Amino acid sequence: MQSGRKSASVDKAFELVHAVSDAGRDGITLGALANRAGIAVSTAHRYVTSLLELGVLDRDAAGSYRLGVTLIVLAGQYLDEDGLRAAARPYLAELVELSGETVHLGVLVGEQIVYVDKVESAKSIRLVSHIGKRAPLHCTAMGKAMLALLGSARRDEILSGPLEVRTPKTLTGNALLAELGVVADQGFAIDDEENEEGVRCVGLAIMNASGEPVGAFSVSAPAARFSRDDCHRLAPKARAMAADISKRIGGRTPYRRSSK
Amino acid sequence: MQSGRKSASVDKAFELVHAVSDAGRDGITLGALANRAGIAVSTAHRYVTSLLELGVLDRDAAGSYRLGVTLIVLAGQYLDEDGLRAAARPYLAELVELSGETVHLGVLVGEQIVYVDKVESAKSIRLVSHIGKRAPLHCTAMGKAMLALLGSARRDEILSGPLEVRTPKTLTGNALLAELGVVADQGFAIDDEENEEGVRCVGLAIMNASGEPVGAFSVSAPAARFSRDDCHRLAPKARAMAADISKRIGGRTPYRRSSK
DNA sequence: AAATAGATTCGAGTAACTCGAATGCAGAGT
DNA sequence: ACTCTGCATTCGAGTTACTCGAATCTATTT
Numbered sequence: 001m002q003s004g005r006k007s008a009s010v011d012k013a014f015e016l017v018h019a020v021s022d023a024g025r026d027g028i029t030l031g032a033l034a035n036r037a038g039i040a041v042s043t044a045h046r047y048v049t050s051l052l053e054l055g056v057l058d059r060d061a062a063g064s065y066r067l068g069v070t071l072i073v074l075a076g077q078y079l080d081e082d083g084l085r086a087a088a089r090p091y092l093a094e095l096v097e098l099s100g101e102t103v104h105l106g107v108l109v110g111e112q113i114v115y116v117d118k119v120e121s122a123k124s125i126r127l128v129s130h131i132g133k134r135a136p137l138h139c140t141a142m143g144k145a146m147l148a149l150l151g152s153a154r155r156d157e158i159l160s161g162p163l164e165v166r167t168p169k170t171l172t173g174n175a176l177l178a179e180l181g182v183v184a185d186q187g188f189a190i191d192d193e194e195n196e197e198g199v200r201c202v203g204l205a206i207m208n209a210s211g212e213p214v215g216a217f218s219v220s221a222p223a224a225r226f227s228r229d230d231c232h233r234l235a236p237k238a239r240a241m242a243a244d245i246s247k248r249i250g251g252r253t254p255y256r257r258s259s260k
Numbered sequence: 261m262q263s264g265r266k267s268a269s270v271d272k273a274f275e276l277v278h279a280v281s282d283a284g285r286d287g288i289t290l291g292a293l294a295n296r297a298g299i300a301v302s303t304a305h306r307y308v309t310s311l312l313e314l315g316v317l318d319r320d321a322a323g324s325y326r327l328g329v330t331l332i333v334l335a336g337q338y339l340d341e342d343g344l345r346a347a348a349r350p351y352l353a354e355l356v357e358l359s360g361e362t363v364h365l366g367v368l369v370g371e372q373i374v375y376v377d378k379v380e381s382a383k384s385i386r387l388v389s390h391i392g393k394r395a396p397l398h399c400t401a402m403g404k405a406m407l408a409l410l411g412s413a414r415r416d417e418i419l420s421g422p423l424e425v426r427t428p429k430t431l432t433g434n435a436l437l438a439e440l441g442v443v444a445d446q447g448f449a450i451d452d453e454e455n456e457e458g459v460r461c462v463g464l465a466i467m468n469a470s471g472e473p474v475g476a477f478s479v480s481a482p483a484a485r486f487s488r489d490d491c492h493r494l495a496p497k498a499r500a501m502a503a504d505i506s507k508r509i510g511g512r513t514p515y516r517r518s519s520k
Numbered sequence: 521a522a523a524t525a526g527a528t529t530c531g532a533g534t535a536a537c538t539c540g541a542a543t544g545c546a547g548a549g550t
Numbered sequence: 551a552c553t554c555t556g557c558a559t560t561c562g563a564g565t566t567a568c569t570c571g572a573a574t575c576t577a578t579t580t
Binding site: 005006007009010011013014017018021024025046047049050051053054055056060061066067068069070071072073074075076077078079080081083107109114115116120130131132133134208209250 | 265266267269270271273274277278281284285306307309310311313314315316320321326327328329330331332333334335336337338339340341343367369374375376380390391392393394468469510
Binding site: 265268269299300301302303306 | 528529536537538539540541
């Protein structure tokens, strides 16, 4: 190939970083790393040397490669500068007051949601979740809220892939399509233990200027103390917030098509 | 030059990422980016194209470059896998119970601390802080706790640099040296509004197998409700925790030299 | 002490990179 | 409406810095 328009080295380097990321808690050796990324050991070594020096990767006591703290530093910077997060923060806090439950903010990345903020409820039973965690679209409140507003081409593309059935209540196929219709009509989505048993959520999408959903927020709680009715009760306020946040980041009002 | 042992491309790519990070909230243009990194615009463009595709960078509505969510995803993974963080978590939670105040965990990176975990107190006045944030060593409780245990060569190297005076109470020079002696003797450090006015902290270091401090934790609170005496009262428990956490990650017991 | 597994270095060959200049594009100013 | 300005993007020539396998080194295991 001729001089393409992107850098092979940079691509490879991040392939290595992702390989380390995927390796998980035990770390990974140089050989395995090279293998996963499909490059020679010596080449991998060269990249890894730079990545180590930069603090993007690290080595543990056993010599295995791990992710490094530079990622934390950069992520911290990202969070500081993120406009969506800044715009949403006060609303999320208000929503925690209102509901007494934990609230999350996520952004749409490819075919997944990435959690970028969380405001925890004071209640002691805390849902385990992390900033940086990813979740599928089809079985979460945030995801369904965004799917319902996504252009049909993009939506169909996502739905045509394999959809993981995570609990007995996870919707797929036509049932999911019907559900997305309901979501579009009512202006919010409910995850009724579809992603994780015992957890119920309400989610609403946030839109940008071109009318695309870019993120969403949700209220999550143990199903035992957070009924579908509770979700519906929370919805009007939450819908106003979704509109406000969207406006703040220069976007449109979501869910306008049905203004009931 | 001959084939060096690291990759120039990877170094440059991260130089660009850091340049974007430093640019802050307003983002940065391609030209400025190339300038800061000291490379040609066309070369910068090539790298940036890859970084955009990888989601490491992003462009805002105005076309300026920003940090991208891939950093969040990787940071989330890092936090999930971090052994120190996992080892410390239960102790941090206990310390929050015990003190009723916010507790942080940090790691030593170069001449700074990077915050990698935080457990918030239930009290409403929350100290503003972020995971990924960096702080200097000489004027924080965590930093002083680590400085006191650092090899003298390394410590002198750090202390010989310019030390920012952040508040009227910030210690430098001989006063700081004397303070570090006290810290080494008593086995914990107090930040008495030296980093930020109105905030007092107690900090303790965590050590690895080679006897080097690798991280630290601290309890932070508004000075008004958290006296120096409160710090001293908390110290024995906290010192036991520091020893336990150090042991859990395969390290030595810190502060052995004085075993009062 | 030998064997194994992995990390690191080496050197030849060339793919992929770097740079400046030219072109393309969009918004500001007249 | 037209030009100007600033920035992004593409292009092509020249060559640097990369890629690979093999050899060497290091640490751990048998």
